[in-house]
Amino acid sequence: MISALDLRPGPRLQLLATDGCARAGVFHTAHGRLQTPAFMAVATAGTVKAMTADAVRDTGTTCILGNTYHLMLRPGADRIASQGGLHRFMDWPAPILTDSGGFQVMSLAGLRKLHQNGVDFQSHIDGSRHCLTPAGSIQLQDMFDATISMVLDECTAFPANYETARASMELSMRWARLSKGAFRVRLGYSLFGIVQGSTYPDLRRRSADVLKDIGFDGYAIGGLAVGEGQKTMLSVLDVTLPNLPVDAPRYLMGVGTPDDIVGAVERGIDMFDCVIPTRAGRTARAYTSSGIRNMRNARYAADPQPLDPDCQCPACVRHGRAYLHHLFRAQEMLGPMLLTWHNLTYYQSLMQGLRLSIQEGTLTAYTARVRTAWRMSE
Amino acid sequence: MISALDLRPGPRLQLLATDGCARAGVFHTAHGRLQTPAFMAVATAGTVKAMTADAVRDTGTTCILGNTYHLMLRPGADRIASQGGLHRFMDWPAPILTDSGGFQVMSLAGLRKLHQNGVDFQSHIDGSRHCLTPAGSIQLQDMFDATISMVLDECTAFPANYETARASMELSMRWARLSKGAFRVRLGYSLFGIVQGSTYPDLRRRSADVLKDIGFDGYAIGGLAVGEGQKTMLSVLDVTLPNLPVDAPRYLMGVGTPDDIVGAVERGIDMFDCVIPTRAGRTARAYTSSGIRNMRNARYAADPQPLDPDCQCPACVRHGRAYLHHLFRAQEMLGPMLLTWHNLTYYQSLMQGLRLSIQEGTLTAYTARVRTAWRMSE
Numbered sequence: 001m002i003s004a005l006d007l008r009p010g011p012r013l014q015l016l017a018t019d020g021c022a023r024a025g026v027f028h029t030a031h032g033r034l035q036t037p038a039f040m041a042v043a044t045a046g047t048v049k050a051m052t053a054d055a056v057r058d059t060g061t062t063c064i065l066g067n068t069y070h071l072m073l074r075p076g077a078d079r080i081a082s083q084g085g086l087h088r089f090m091d092w093p094a095p096i097l098t099d100s101g102g103f104q105v106m107s108l109a110g111l112r113k114l115h116q117n118g119v120d121f122q123s124h125i126d127g128s129r130h131c132l133t134p135a136g137s138i139q140l141q142d143m144f145d146a147t148i149s150m151v152l153d154e155c156t157a158f159p160a161n162y163e164t165a166r167a168s169m170e171l172s173m174r175w176a177r178l179s180k181g182a183f184r185v186r187l188g189y190s191l192f193g194i195v196q197g198s199t200y201p202d203l204r205r206r207s208a209d210v211l212k213d214i215g216f217d218g219y220a221i222g223g224l225a226v227g228e229g230q231k232t233m234l235s236v237l238d239v240t241l242p243n244l245p246v247d248a249p250r251y252l253m254g255v256g257t258p259d260d261i262v263g264a265v266e267r268g269i270d271m272f273d274c275v276i277p278t279r280a281g282r283t284a285r286a287y288t289s290s291g292i293r294n295m296r297n298a299r300y301a302a303d304p305q306p307l308d309p310d311c312q313c314p315a316c317v318r319h320g321r322a323y324l325h326h327l328f329r330a331q332e333m334l335g336p337m338l339l340t341w342h343n344l345t346y347y348q349s350l351m352q353g354l355r356l357s358i359q360e361g362t363l364t365a366y367t368a369r370v371r372t373a374w375r376m377s378e
Numbered sequence: 379m380i381s382a383l384d385l386r387p388g389p390r391l392q393l394l395a396t397d398g399c400a401r402a403g404v405f406h407t408a409h410g411r412l413q414t415p416a417f418m419a420v421a422t423a424g425t426v427k428a429m430t431a432d433a434v435r436d437t438g439t440t441c442i443l444g445n446t447y448h449l450m451l452r453p454g455a456d457r458i459a460s461q462g463g464l465h466r467f468m469d470w471p472a473p474i475l476t477d478s479g480g481f482q483v484m485s486l487a488g489l490r491k492l493h494q495n496g497v498d499f500q501s502h503i504d505g506s507r508h509c510l511t512p513a514g515s516i517q518l519q520d521m522f523d524a525t526i527s528m529v530l531d532e533c534t535a536f537p538a539n540y541e542t543a544r545a546s547m548e549l550s551m552r553w554a555r556l557s558k559g560a561f562r563v564r565l566g567y568s569l570f571g572i573v574q575g576s577t578y579p580d581l582r583r584r585s586a587d588v589l590k591d592i593g594f595d596g597y598a599i600g601g602l603a604v605g606e607g608q609k610t611m612l613s614v615l616d617v618t619l620p621n622l623p624v625d626a627p628r629y630l631m632g633v634g635t636p637d638d639i640v641g642a643v644e645r646g647i648d649m650f651d652c653v654i655p656t657r658a659g660r661t662a663r664a665y666t667s668s669g670i671r672n673m674r675n676a677r678y679a680a681d682p683q684p685l686d687p688d689c690q691c692p693a694c695v696r697h698g699r700a701y702l703h704h705l706f707r708a709q710e711m712l713g714p715m716l717l718t719w720h721n722l723t724y725y726q727s728l729m730q731g732l733r734l735s736i737q738e739g740t741l742t743a744y745t746a747r748v749r750t751a752w753r754m755s756e
Contacts, residue, residue: 047705047712052692075679075704083682083700091696301453304461314430318469322461326453327425333711334425 012190012217013249013270017359021241021268024358027218027249030188031087031095031147032062036249036270037358039261039351040065040097041344042278045074046090049278050333050340053091059313059341060348062094063147065273068101068140072130073123077143085145097148097192097273099253100137100179103155103222114154116171134175135182138191142184150220151179153194158226165198172196172222173210180214190217192251198223199232201239208243218249221269225254230263237267258287258350259374262367265354277347281340284328288346291374293321295339300325313345314338390568390595391627391648395737399619399646402736405596405627408566409465409473409525410440414627414648415736417639417729418443418475419722420656423452424468427656428711428718431469437691437719438726440472441525443651446479446518450508451501455521463523475526475570475651477631478515478557481533492532494549512553513560516569520562528598529557531572536604543576550574550600551588558592568595570629576601577610579617586621596627599647603632608641615645636665636728637752640745643732655725659718662706666724669752671699673717678703691723692716 012028013036027034041048041056043064048056056064066086071077083089086096105112105121112121118133134152141149153172156165176193183191193211197203211219221240224233237252244250251271252264261272277287284295288308293300295307303321311317315324315338327335350370357366390406391414405412419426419434421442426434434442444464449455461467464474483490483499490499496511512530519527531550534543554571561569571589575581589597599618602611615630622628629649630642639650655665662673666686671678673685681699689695693702693716705713728748735744 045704045708045710046701047710050711050715052712052715053696054692070708074708075700079680079700079704082680083698089698089701089704302457302460314432318431320461320467322453322457323424323467326423326457326467330423330448330452332423332425333428333714334430336711337428337430337715 013247015247017361019358019361019363020266022265022354022358022363023268023270024355025249025270027270028188029095029147029190030186031093034063034095034271035355037261037265037351037354038063038271039347040271040273042067042273042275043090043092043096045070046080046086048340048344050282050336051278051344055341056092056344057094059344060352061344063271064092064094064096066096066098066144066146067104068098068137068144069104069132071098071144072101072140073125073128077140081143081145085143087145095147096144097251098141098144098146098150100150100152101132101140102137102152103254105132106155116174118152118175134178138179138182147188148190148192148218149183150192151176151194151216153196153222155226156196156198156223158198158223158228160198162200162203165196165200165203169196169198169203169207173207176211176216177214180216192216192218192220192249194220194222194253195240195244196223197240199228199236201236204236204240205243208240212243212245216248218251218271219244220251220253222253224252225256225260225274230256230260233260234263234267237264237269241268258347258370261347261350262354262370265358266363266367277343278340281343282336284335284339285343286324286339286346287343289373295321295324295335296328297325307342308346311342311345311349313342315342391625393625395739397736397739397741398644400643400732400736400741401646401648402733403627403648405648406566407473407525407568408564409471412441412473412649413733415639415643415729415732416441416649417725418649418651420445420651420653421468421470421474423448424458424464426718426722428660428714429656429722433715433719434470434722435472437722438730439722441649442470442472442474444474444476444522444524445482446476446515446522447482447510449476449522450479450518451503451506455518459521459523463521465523473525474522475629475649476519476522476524476528478528478530479510479518480515480530481632483510484533494552496530496553512556516557516560525566526568526570526596527561528570529554529572529594531574531600533604534574534576534601536576536601536606538576540578540581543574543578543581547574547576547581547585551585554589554594555592558594570594570596570598570627572598572600572631573618573622574601575618577606577614579614582614582618583621586618590621590623594626596629596649597622598629598631600631602630603634603638603652608634608638611638612641612645615642615647619646636725636748639725639728640732640748643736644741644745655721656718659721660714662713662717663721664702664717664724665721667751668754673699673702673713674706675703685720686724689720689723689727691720693720
């Protein structure tokens with residue numbers, strides 16, 4: 001249960017420790033506490049693909065991410081609301097963050113039309129016509145009963161010239177203000193703004209200032225992990241994060257590889273989401289303490305060793321690599337199931353290592369060890 | 379752990395109770411005790427499709443069935459042996475029964491050639507040529523470390539005229555003798571013979587007599603559930619079972635629906651295997667205490683009730699029907715995962731109901747209740 005004290009109004013990120021720019025904390029929500037830095041597993045259509053909710057919990061995942069675009073089309077926001085909200089529908093009593101739907105809608109090349117008030121688009125499922133507006137997106141997320149809602153924004157395409165990036169950012173800021181106006185304030189529920197501005201430091205700083213001025217419960221960095229490369233991505237964080245409030249969570253959207261996450265945590269990011277561990281798991285790619293292993297590779301066909309001797313997930317404790325290899329060769333569903341379980345466990349144990357080492361003031365040593373292991377990998 | 383007493387030589391089916399012709403017992407094996415009547419989940423290629431081994435255990439399943447044809451081709455018997463046997467490979471420390479491979483090979487129309495000493499066939503995976511003989515099949519099953527091995531037989535096609543059925547049965551009996559000769563006797567490991575003879579009572583009786591004469595640890599009824607209909611199937615049991623030893627388990631291969639199982643248990647069958655609960659689970663068909671429900675049906679789209687209020691599986695306890703419907707509509711893997719879990723739980727709770735009511739002498743009342751529920755179903 002959550003106490004009234006945990007949910008007193010105002011910033012709800014309780015910082016436990018810092019190590020350089022990195023922060024370890026606890027974010028208090030209506031659906032329990034989220035230890036940060038946190039990695040959110042992606043549950044696009046109301047399920048983390050190939051996982052039961054119990055299995056997701058077993059990986060150490062606390063917060064999951066639902067996609068408004070997918071959920072609004074199928075099963076629909078009305079349906080989810082009538083089933084008691086997304087938490088109850090998918091049996092996830094812990095925090096759920098939903099995106100605004102904007103990112104997926106913008107990806108519908110040819111099927112969508114952006115205008116000043118929102119986006120008109122056609123469903124990829126049945127071609128039906130819909131419109132997503134800032135207030136409409138917030139209302140959908142409210143119907144889902146999302147613990148954390150995101151403002152509707154335009155994820156600026158990469159690369160963008162300065163003028164395009166500026167205009168796109170200004171549109172996002174206007175939508176951010178409209179989203180805030182439509183958000184129903186409830187204890188333990190949050191609305192996050194999203195910083196845009198492409199790779200232009202002054203636009204990023206300006207965007208952060210505008211959002212701070214509007215005032216949000218948390219601040220996301222959007223428009224990254226879209227092809228700009230890790231170095232550019234981290235440099236955007238370097239110029240943006242100093243302009244954000246210290247006492248609100250910072251969420252780097254759609255990131256990333258373990259190496260991306262380490263670099264972003266070192267700069268002060270608190271939250272992440274990414275399809276990498278789940279998608280890779282379905283395609284036989286395992287993230288381990290000694291790098292990425294493709295379990296379809298013939299080198300594992302007779303290998304009796306555990307996938308990752310450092311891991312306590314069922315794939316590693318109960319089976320050898322030869323079995324995982326066999327499952328993928330035979331196209332058995334258990335292959336994706338076990339490897340998704342493993343990859344999420346790996347990601348969550350990385351986050352735990354980051355949280356602990358920040359609290360112990362040993363982040364530099366920890367990240368060096370993680371990076372060395374990855375450099376030595378195949 | 380298993381005591382020496384449990385594995386003394388001789389019949390290992392310990393009868394606990396009978397009710398009419400129905401029997402409740404315990405079959406003692408090198409991998410633990412199997413309560414009968416028992417339903418074995420099918421784990422064709424070393425996995426019960428869409429289920430972790432832990433989940434299969436949670437359904438109440440004790441013994442699973444592996445298919446020699448699939449396992450010999452992929453990953454291969456050598457591979458499984460080198461990984462410590464099938465139990466260890468797939469993390470199933472409880473009993474495993476393997477079939478002989480004959481049934482699948484015979485189904486390879488155009489790719490196989492039957493002769494007096496065995497079957498030549500081509501792999502459906504890569505076209506490679508193989509030969510399955512009685513001794514060869516037993517050796518493969520030994521390499522898998524199967525708890526219960528099956529003799530190689532010819533599953534007589536249905537319908538068959540008398541002369542064809544007789545010749546086919548005689549071939550199976552010759553192979554049964556050769557299989558027995560090749561079987562390596564070990565404490566707690568079993569070899570089962572298979573009664574053939576199509577729908578001809580005298581051939582079935584003759585086949586049972588021959589097998590008894592050779593002497594097996596258990597007796598299977600083969601060549602049924604191939605299109606002859608439930609009434610004919612049960613009448614074959616009526617003429618065959620009196621000719622089989624009382625103190626050995628009787629296994630009806632490839633059967634069946636809940637109704638088939640109830641009828642066969644009433645006649646004295648102890649063991650079953652069938653793909654129905656797992657295959658149906660993957661195609662949205664749920665077996666419940668009130669009949670079969672197709673979860674893709676639009677009537678469930680907004681239904682918040684548990685799939686089966688009498689069931690304790692995660693699909694029923696954690697979710698509503700609307701969620702299961704959504705998962706299948708969205709083609710999410712969790713749909714097949716949850717419904718397979720449910721269907722196996724339903725089958726195992728049926729078996730438990732049969733075992734308990736036999737021990738309590740209330741089988742007639744129990745089966746009447748089960749049949750009434752099914753008649754009332756959609």
